[in-house]
Amino acid sequence: MSDRIFGVIGILLSAFYAWQATLIQESFIQDPVGPKAFPVLIAIVLAAASLVFVLKPDPAPQWPAAGRLFQIAVSAALMIAYALALPEAGFVASTAVAAAFLSWRLGAQPLAAIIAGVAIAVGIYVVFHLILGLSLARGPWGF
Amino acid sequence: MDVLSSLGDGFAVAFTLQNLLLALLGCFLGTVMGALPGLGPSNGVAILIPLAFTLGLPATPALILLTSVYYGAMYGGRISSILLNIPGDEPAMMTTLDGYPMAKKGMAGEALALSGIASFVGSFFATWGLVLLAPQLVKVALLFGPAEYFALFTLAFATLGGIASRNQAKAAYAAALGLGIATIGVDGQTGVPRFAFGEVHLYDGIDFLVAIVGLFAVSEVFVFLEQHHGNADADSSKMTIGRVTPPLSMLKKTAGAMSRSTVIGFIAGVLPGAGASLGSFLAYSLEKKVSDKKGTFGQGDPRGVAAPEAGNNAAAGGALVPMLALGVPGSGTTAVLLAMLLALNITPGPLLFQQNPDVVWGLIAALFIGNFMLLLMNIPMVSLFVRVLLIPPKYLMPAVAMISFVGIYGISGSTFDLMVMVGFGVLGWVLRKLDVPLVPIILGVLLGDQMEKNLRRAMTISDGDWTTLFASPLSIALWAFAILGFIAPIVFGRFFRMKKREEDVGD
Numbered sequence: 001m002s003d004r005i006f007g008v009i010g011i012l013l014s015a016f017y018a019w020q021a022t023l024i025q026e027s028f029i030q031d032p033v034g035p036k037a038f039p040v041l042i043a044i045v046l047a048a049a050s051l052v053f054v055l056k057p058d059p060a061p062q063w064p065a066a067g068r069l070f071q072i073a074v075s076a077a078l079m080i081a082y083a084l085a086l087p088e089a090g091f092v093a094s095t096a097v098a099a100a101f102l103s104w105r106l107g108a109q110p111l112a113a114i115i116a117g118v119a120i121a122v123g124i125y126v127v128f129h130l131i132l133g134l135s136l137a138r139g140p141w142g143f
Numbered sequence: 144m145d146v147l148s149s150l151g152d153g154f155a156v157a158f159t160l161q162n163l164l165l166a167l168l169g170c171f172l173g174t175v176m177g178a179l180p181g182l183g184p185s186n187g188v189a190i191l192i193p194l195a196f197t198l199g200l201p202a203t204p205a206l207i208l209l210t211s212v213y214y215g216a217m218y219g220g221r222i223s224s225i226l227l228n229i230p231g232d233e234p235a236m237m238t239t240l241d242g243y244p245m246a247k248k249g250m251a252g253e254a255l256a257l258s259g260i261a262s263f264v265g266s267f268f269a270t271w272g273l274v275l276l277a278p279q280l281v282k283v284a285l286l287f288g289p290a291e292y293f294a295l296f297t298l299a300f301a302t303l304g305g306i307a308s309r310n311q312a313k314a315a316y317a318a319a320l321g322l323g324i325a326t327i328g329v330d331g332q333t334g335v336p337r338f339a340f341g342e343v344h345l346y347d348g349i350d351f352l353v354a355i356v357g358l359f360a361v362s363e364v365f366v367f368l369e370q371h372h373g374n375a376d377a378d379s380s381k382m383t384i385g386r387v388t389p390p391l392s393m394l395k396k397t398a399g400a401m402s403r404s405t406v407i408g409f410i411a412g413v414l415p416g417a418g419a420s421l422g423s424f425l426a427y428s429l430e431k432k433v434s435d436k437k438g439t440f441g442q443g444d445p446r447g448v449a450a451p452e453a454g455n456n457a458a459a460g461g462a463l464v465p466m467l468a469l470g471v472p473g474s475g476t477t478a479v480l481l482a483m484l485l486a487l488n489i490t491p492g493p494l495l496f497q498q499n500p501d502v503v504w505g506l507i508a509a510l511f512i513g514n515f516m517l518l519l520m521n522i523p524m525v526s527l528f529v530r531v532l533l534i535p536p537k538y539l540m541p542a543v544a545m546i547s548f549v550g551i552y553g554i555s556g557s558t559f560d561l562m563v564m565v566g567f568g569v570l571g572w573v574l575r576k577l578d579v580p581l582v583p584i585i586l587g588v589l590l591g592d593q594m595e596k597n598l599r600r601a602m603t604i605s606d607g608d609w610t611t612l613f614a615s616p617l618s619i620a621l622w623a624f625a626i627l628g629f630i631a632p633i634v635f636g637r638f639f640r641m642k643k644r645e646e647d648v649g650d
Contacts, residue, residue, distance in 0.1 A: 002577060021337075024330075024337050025336075027333040027334055030333065031602065032607030033598065034333070035330040038595040038598060039326050039337065043319075045315055045318070045319040049312045049313070049319060053313070056312075058577075058578060061577060068369055072365050072368050072369060075364070075365070075368055076569050079565040079568070083548070084562075086558065098541075098545065099544075099545050100541075102364065102541035103538055106367060106536060106540055120538075121545070124546060124549060128194075135197075135553065135556075
């Protein structure tokens with residue numbers, strides 16, 4: 001079943017992609033093939049492959065239970081939040097929070113997770129910024 | 144022998160203090176990454192590329208660092224295979240079959256040392272193979288025009304699923320997805336934006352490093368979150384290592400296995416669509432056929448440890464041949480290495496050998512040096528690497544994720560790229576669940592631009608005549624191999640997979 005859904009998504013994706021390809025503005029500089037042909041070719045391959053999944057699906061994988069799926073979604077959201085927080089709160093603070101959260105979700109005790117988070121953030125800061133001179137996000141406190 | 148003199152120049156490049164230190168660091172990091180379950184050669188190198196890039200290392204030192212990591216990871220994969228029965232990376236899978244039983248018999252130290260030596264033998268001779276074969280392949284590659292290159296890229300995609308591919312449609316899907324991603328951004332030939340939806344960040348296209356780190360490293364974090372085995376504390380502490388020098392008699396007994404496996408592995412590495420995993424699988428199967436007269440394979444036979452390790456390390460060296468000479472990688476890790484070259488603004492292929500011989504030969508010399516370093520490091524220091532295995536994933540994976548963010552943020556300083564990377568992480572996790580291979584996506588993102596450019600160049604030369612793609616005997620041969628390579632797994636794949644399952648059950 002998963003494969004069938006996946007295949008239908010693939011067909012929709014290829015249709016959208018092909019449609020977008022036809023909307024590409026032609027330029028006055030032109031070559032015989034133009035900017036549209038290659039994307040259309042790809043769309044055909046994508047659609048053909050998707051059609052195979054719909055017609056001949058593999059056995060469905062074991063999807064995690066809703067709770068676990070929710071956790072993955074929350075972790076992904078946390079990573080997005082982390083990306084947004086970096087320029088605001090600076091590297092060390094945001095990394096400590098994000099790493100602590102991930103470590104906690106991976107099964108560490110809360111206290112251990114917090115320690116791990118801070119250790120990871122400070123460790124990366126020391127190695128990559130202080131020793132190797134990589135520029136990391138600077139927050140209001142300068143680190 | 145101008146090959147030897149080029150190699151000599153290469154050693155002159157590699158023998159600077161900085162490069163030797165980088166090789167040492169790379170070997171160490173690589174072995175650690177290979178040993179840790181959840182970090183393999185592909186994602187290990189993937190995480191390090193943006194770092195090497197942002198640290199502003201010049202091309203040759205950066206290459207030396209990262210290829211040392213690559214070779215090191217091939218060495219490191221065996222450690223957890225032998226001690227924990229968990230392959231540290233995919234090519235080390237076959238090593239579990241005899242390595243773990245050997246460790247259970249209290250011969251863990253011998254198994255580790257023997258596999259270290261087998262790894263050395265495999266990659267040492269494969270590097271010689273690379274030295275001798277790559278320049279020959281370059282001569283052929285110089286005959287390629289745009290039409291032949293287009294056919295060659297198609298061949299690479301068609302065979303990437305490999306002979307043991309389960310589902311060719313999924314490999315094709317992945318390749319198309321990757322190529323599609325590569326078309327995002329301003330078209331290089333006519334200057335019109337494509338699939339950018341008016342988003343300024345997309346005009347430059349999607350950086351392949353963002354895609355690679357997202358698909359390989361970030362998705363790994365999700366896999367661990369899903370399985371929740373962050374607690375899987377390694378119990379290698381219970382394992383006594385014992386002596387770490389194999390008795391001479393054991394070496395003598397396994398010499399045949401090593402040499403056969405090296406040849407098989409190297410060939411598997413050079414051929415498109417095989418790579419290190421298949422190299423070790425074939426090496427083990429062949430060795431079992433040749434020397435398993437008493438049925439000791441699977442119960443801790445030293446030859447069953449030596450064969451796959453020599454095989455996968457030889458394949459790792461062999462896989463560099465098409466990558467360097469043609470610019471077309473045949474496996475996941477070499478695809479990541481190609482990404483590294485492209486990030487450093489080096490286009491591999493025949494011209495690289497002519498225009499930047501110092502890069503190529505410096506790299507090859509570094510492989511030799513790294514190989515000796517790895518041997519010296521792996522025999523006496525193996526217990527140190529074993530201790531690294533004790534870091535539980537619940538602390539390791541967050542660190543991996545954060546280092547991935549640091550690397551990508553370092554390239555562009557753009558929050559948008561980080562979000563795209565997380566998106567790729569989620570995508571990678573879903574696709575892995577659905578058994579869609581990720582390597583064709585990476586290769587598509589990497590090669591899409593080149594592939595389209597060659598297609599359009601060929602068309603421009605022929606003034607829009609599509610038959611030009613099949614005009615020369617060389618391109619016809621390439622197309623024939625592409626079609627054969629795509630269809631063969633559908634026909635023979637069933638047989639191969641059955642054999643493989645037998646072996647897997649056999650442990």
